[in-house]
Amino acid sequence: MPKEHQEIVLGGPHISTSATTTVVNMPGEISMPDHVVWSLFNALFMNFCCLGFIAYAYSVKSRDRKMVSDMTGARTYASTAKYLNICAVVFSIIMFIVTIIVYVSFS
Structure with a gap:
């Protein structure tokens, strides 16, 4: 049975002459990521122009x-939180690389 569907079988008493059954397919809980952990990491460590904090706010709203x-x-x-997290990571890595290049070139 797929994980997404649960099957419930309803029926009357089990009589050998005639049995009526009804099958109801109910969708299971849909797992949708809200990116809270990623947003929290970006808010703490890669908070370029507060993008990590804003992504965390959108994750909590989600x-x-x-x-x-x-x-x-x-x-x-x-x-929205996913795109803000991506931007925060990319911009933070670029700034880190630029900082290293500037430090090495002036040393």
């Missing part, structure tokens, strides 16, 4: 939307 079953809002906030 988690809050997921708790009230607003998957569209949660997906939107998670997507």
Whole structure:
């Protein structure tokens, strides 16, 4: 049975002459990342122009939307947090490389 679906079988008493069964397929809980851990890491270590902190705020908003079953809002906030995290990492790495180049060239 796939992980996404749970199967519930409802039926009457088990009589050998006639048995009526009903199968209800219920979707399981959808796992959607909210990028809180990545945002927290960026807020603490790679906080270029506060992008990590802003990404953390959007991640928390995404988690809050997921708790009230607003998957569209949660997906939107998670997507924004993901892009902010990517920008924070890229800009921080570029600044680190530029700092090393400037330090080495002036030494």
